[in-house]
Amino acid sequence: MADLTTDFLGIKSPNPFWLASAPPTDKEYNVRRAFEAGWGGVVWKTLGSEGPPIVNVNGPRYGVVHGADRRVLGLNNIELITDRDLFQNLDEIKRVKADYPDRAIIVSLMVPCEEEAWKAILPLVEDTGADGIELNFGCPHGMAERGMGSAVGQVPEYIEMVTRWCKQYYSKPVIVKLTPNITDIRQPAAAAKRGGADAVSLINTINSIISVDLDQMSPVPTIGGKGSHGGYCGPAVKPIAMNMVAEIARSPETAGLPISGIGGITTWRDCAEYIALGCGNVQVCTAAMTYGFKVVEEMISGLSQWMDEKGHTSIQDFMGSAIPNIVDWQHLDLNYIAKASINQDDCISCGRCYAACEDTSHQAIAMSPDRKFSVIDEECVACNLCVEVCPVENCITMVELEPGTVDARTGKVVVNDYANWTTHPNNPSATAAE
Amino acid sequence: MNSQFTPGVAPERLSPEDLSKNFGDLHAPLTPHEAAVAADRCYFCHDAPCITACPTDIDIPLFIRQISTGTPQAAAKTIFDQNILGGMCARVCPTEDLCEQACVRELAEGKPVEIGRLQRFATDGLMENDSHPYDRATPTGKTVAVVGAGPAGLSCAHRLAMLGHDVTIYDARAKAGGLNEYGIAAYKSTDDFAAREVAWLTSIGGITIEVGKAVGDNLSIDTIASDFDAVFFGVGLGGVNALGIAGDDTDGVSDAVSFIEDLRQTTDLTALPVGRNVVVIGGGMTAVDAAVQSKLLGAEQVTIAYRRGREAMSASRFEQDLAASFGVKLMFNVKPNAIHGNGAAAEIELEYTKLSDTKLVGTGETFRIPADQVFRAIGQTLTMDGGLKLEGGKIAVDDAGRTSRAGIWAGGDCATGGDDLTVTAVAEGRDAAMNINATLAGDA
Numbered sequence: 001m002a003d004l005t006t007d008f009l010g011i012k013s014p015n016p017f018w019l020a021s022a023p024p025t026d027k028e029y030n031v032r033r034a035f036e037a038g039w040g041g042v043v044w045k046t047l048g049s050e051g052p053p054i055v056n057v058n059g060p061r062y063g064v065v066h067g068a069d070r071r072v073l074g075l076n077n078i079e080l081i082t083d084r085d086l087f088q089n090l091d092e093i094k095r096v097k098a099d100y101p102d103r104a105i106i107v108s109l110m111v112p113c114e115e116e117a118w119k120a121i122l123p124l125v126e127d128t129g130a131d132g133i134e135l136n137f138g139c140p141h142g143m144a145e146r147g148m149g150s151a152v153g154q155v156p157e158y159i160e161m162v163t164r165w166c167k168q169y170y171s172k173p174v175i176v177k178l179t180p181n182i183t184d185i186r187q188p189a190a191a192a193k194r195g196g197a198d199a200v201s202l203i204n205t206i207n208s209i210i211s212v213d214l215d216q217m218s219p220v221p222t223i224g225g226k227g228s229h230g231g232y233c234g235p236a237v238k239p240i241a242m243n244m245v246a247e248i249a250r251s252p253e254t255a256g257l258p259i260s261g262i263g264g265i266t267t268w269r270d271c272a273e274y275i276a277l278g279c280g281n282v283q284v285c286t287a288a289m290t291y292g293f294k295v296v297e298e299m300i301s302g303l304s305q306w307m308d309e310k311g312h313t314s315i316q317d318f319m320g321s322a323i324p325n326i327v328d329w330q331h332l333d334l335n336y337i338a339k340a341s342i343n344q345d346d347c348i349s350c351g352r353c354y355a356a357c358e359d360t361s362h363q364a365i366a367m368s369p370d371r372k373f374s375v376i377d378e379e380c381v382a383c384n385l386c387v388e389v390c391p392v393e394n395c396i397t398m399v400e401l402e403p404g405t406v407d408a409r410t411g412k413v414v415v416n417d418y419a420n421w422t423t424h425p426n427n428p429s430a431t432a433a434e
Numbered sequence: 435m436n437s438q439f440t441p442g443v444a445p446e447r448l449s450p451e452d453l454s455k456n457f458g459d460l461h462a463p464l465t466p467h468e469a470a471v472a473a474d475r476c477y478f479c480h481d482a483p484c485i486t487a488c489p490t491d492i493d494i495p496l497f498i499r500q501i502s503t504g505t506p507q508a509a510a511k512t513i514f515d516q517n518i519l520g521g522m523c524a525r526v527c528p529t530e531d532l533c534e535q536a537c538v539r540e541l542a543e544g545k546p547v548e549i550g551r552l553q554r555f556a557t558d559g560l561m562e563n564d565s566h567p568y569d570r571a572t573p574t575g576k577t578v579a580v581v582g583a584g585p586a587g588l589s590c591a592h593r594l595a596m597l598g599h600d601v602t603i604y605d606a607r608a609k610a611g612g613l614n615e616y617g618i619a620a621y622k623s624t625d626d627f628a629a630r631e632v633a634w635l636t637s638i639g640g641i642t643i644e645v646g647k648a649v650g651d652n653l654s655i656d657t658i659a660s661d662f663d664a665v666f667f668g669v670g671l672g673g674v675n676a677l678g679i680a681g682d683d684t685d686g687v688s689d690a691v692s693f694i695e696d697l698r699q700t701t702d703l704t705a706l707p708v709g710r711n712v713v714v715i716g717g718g719m720t721a722v723d724a725a726v727q728s729k730l731l732g733a734e735q736v737t738i739a740y741r742r743g744r745e746a747m748s749a750s751r752f753e754q755d756l757a758a759s760f761g762v763k764l765m766f767n768v769k770p771n772a773i774h775g776n777g778a779a780a781e782i783e784l785e786y787t788k789l790s791d792t793k794l795v796g797t798g799e800t801f802r803i804p805a806d807q808v809f810r811a812i813g814q815t816l817t818m819d820g821g822l823k824l825e826g827g828k829i830a831v832d833d834a835g836r837t838s839r840a841g842i843w844a845g846g847d848c849a850t851g852g853d854d855l856t857v858t859a860v861a862e863g864r865d866a867a868m869n870i871n872a873t874l875a876g877d878a
Contacts, residue, residue, distance in 0.1 A: 068474040068475075069471055069474045070470075348538040348539070348541045348542040349479075349483065349538055349541065350477045350479040350480070350538040351479050351480030351481055351482075352477060352478070352479065352480060354480050355480035367480075367481075371481075371483065391477050391538075391542070392542065
């Protein structure tokens with residue numbers, strides 16, 4: 001069986017599944033339950049400076065975008081960092097780490113952008129025996145209004161500065177957690193690297209209004225008739241997060257910087273995808289908040305089975321394997337031709353492919369009076385919409401046209417030569433072939 | 435009190451509590467949560483097969499989407515736009531043969547979207563509001579007589595009233611509703627639903643119902659044809675085919691429809707007698723309804739004897755399985771030869787059948803089973819043709835419901851075209867109303 005042991009920045013954990021800094025990791029009770037359930041590590045919910053703890057709202061703090069059957073697709077929250085006393089948290093961290101030496105415990109931190117504030121808290125964290133720290137430069141609500149969280153993460157200079165302080169006053173690995181509420185994720189990642197960060201983790205939550213209460217005319221969650229934007233996470237944000245991970249992984253300036261992947265990881269497959277994009281491990285929150293800690297069992301068994309099937313003996317075997325295949329659009333092969341193909345045995349005749357193609361795409365699907373649906377090769381541009389709207393997985397597939405065959409749409413013979421936009425005759429900027 | 439084992443035909447075989455339980459809703463209505471889950475399964479198919487399969491062409495994907503988006507009242511309106519008796523149809527439609535059979539998820543998983551129950555969820559919700567969702571058009575000054583207050587007549591009357599015509603419905607019975615009131619198993623229409631539906635439907639206004647008026651008795655076709663601008667016939671099939679065998683008139687032998695009618699109209703189920711050993715002859719929904727209800731009343735042994743094979747039975751497989759689940763025995767390829775008994779039925783003699791070429795014949799092998807009560811359910815016949823042209827024993831109509839006589843339309847079981855189903859009758863009544871309207875306006 002595949003070895004899921006992960007070594008991230010020298011921090012060992014029995015599997016790559018960590019719980020992200022969030023409500024599930026707010027206190028000893030939860031974290032002990034998480035470790036008993038099998039989680040490889042936790043990032044303890046963000047600690048703030050010594051003094052009176054922050055307060056949370058006393059009304060609802062979550063809102064959700066549901067899919068069919070009320071599946072949680074996206075989760076929005078307006079909760080702040082821990083609202084428990086700093087020293088209680090530190091004591092608990094120390095106790096749990098002592099009892100679970102094989103699990104990773106990272107402490108998430110958010111204190112004001114002042115050297116003294118960091119200098120004060122870092123030795124306290126060092127003393128817990130935790131394996132590292134994660135700098136919360138991502139929280140987009142509440143704390144950002146006070147000049148912390150994403151307010152820091154949106155200014156690369158601050159990231160670099162604070163990271164440098166942390167490396168100066170703390171001996172163990174420093175992970176910088178990035179906010180996605182920014183135009184170009186490579187900038188804060190590069191800043192973290194310049195500041196000496198051992199790794200970045202991403203994404204934190206995305207600014208969001210999850211819904212509007214049409215009776216109260218207020219954003220949800222509604223507190224006394226008012227709402228505030230929150231931070232969005234869950235399966236819906238995974239594509240956004242993965243793109244940002246990939247941007248960092250393939251940018252020359254940040255390539256090779258260790259990444260802890262966060263954003264909508266719900267199954268083993270999500271984890272494998274993040275690792276293929278270069279992540280050394282992953283952090284999970286919404287899946288645990290939806291299904292409880294037990295969900296990690298499926299993640300472990302699924303990843304293990306897939307790795308066995310693929311012959312991977314460790315996470316390193318496939319870490320970053322997809323990075324070389326992420327290219328700019330202009331480098332996609334314009335001579336690659338495919339056509340949709342509908343498996344009539346699997347087709348249930350719902351006609352969704354037809355409606356989608358006929359109304360919104362290329363009118364490339366024919367419908368017979370007895371509800372047989374077939375692809376019109378003369379029109380099909382292989383856009384994949386039919387594949388994705390079909391309720392039956394793999395009923396419609398994209399079939400590559402072999403070189404030498406004729407594309408019925410263009411009448412041209414499919415050639416085996418790679419050719420992209422940079423040299424295409426329609427491109428005014430194309431460099432003429434020598 | 436009697437028991438299941440009391441010989442002969444006897445009342446009070448079960449306690450009032452058991453009877454009340456037995457005759458409760460066959461399927462409990464969906465709760466809002468159940469409806470949400472069920473609605474989420476709809477794929478919103480293009481040109482959906484379920485719509486095609488519905489005789490009234492209800493836009494099923496649309497109404498289900500309206501349920502799933504939290505607007506069940508709009509869903510009900512979508513249903514009623516096509517089928518004003520959508521509430522009853524949600525209860526009695528053989529959905530397993532219609533929309534749900536056509537559902538792509540039946541093909542995909544063998545588990546269709548629960549269209550019938552979702553329809554009931556939507557329609558019940560709107561009807562419980564005690565409001566009527568339609569307004570009448572400007573009065574046309576035209577009058578239409580509808581003969582028969584069953585599904586076809588009610589559907590026709592509502593549509594005509596909505597279009598601004600004044601409608602008078604005549605019905606031979608004491609109550610309006612037709613088979614909805616008298617002919618459908620009690621557990622499919624609980625809490626006096628048929629009567630409530632008539633009241634709700636007629637609350638649009640412009641509809642007068644006169645009960646106790648039978649054609650040929652105290653109602654003359656020629657009179658109403660001259661008194662009204664148009665006439666719609668939806669008189670159903672009033673006659674029951676006889677078995678034509680020895681003992682057919684023995685005590686204990688009766689029509690299944692009469693039994694069902696007694697059951698629907700009684701206020702005290704304990705007073706209703708039922709045999710210890712009941713045999714129902716026939717293979718349709720009426721046979722199943724009579725058999726199941728006999729069992730629910732406390733009969734010990736109930737057998738449906740059908741002369742052909744299972745596949746030829748007009749009751750759906752769902753109905754057959756439902757009967758079997760209540761302990762009804764289904765016998766195929768047997769025909770009755772005689773009913774024996776000294777004064778009252780005691781045994782029925784059955785003979786196995788086979789197909790000889792295309793003709794069904796007895797094999798000569800006979801047997802007897804106990805039968806204190808025998809129900810005839812081998813089809814119903816037209817008893818009132820009003821001098822109209824017939825075709826295959828029914829009033830001949832064209833696609834628009836026009837009969838051989840100008841100014842007279844017909845639909846439902848009494849007329850040609852379509853299966854003898856509530857939903858088909860509703861469609862025919864509605865479509866005839868549209869053609870009557872066009873004709874009265876001089877457009878047809």
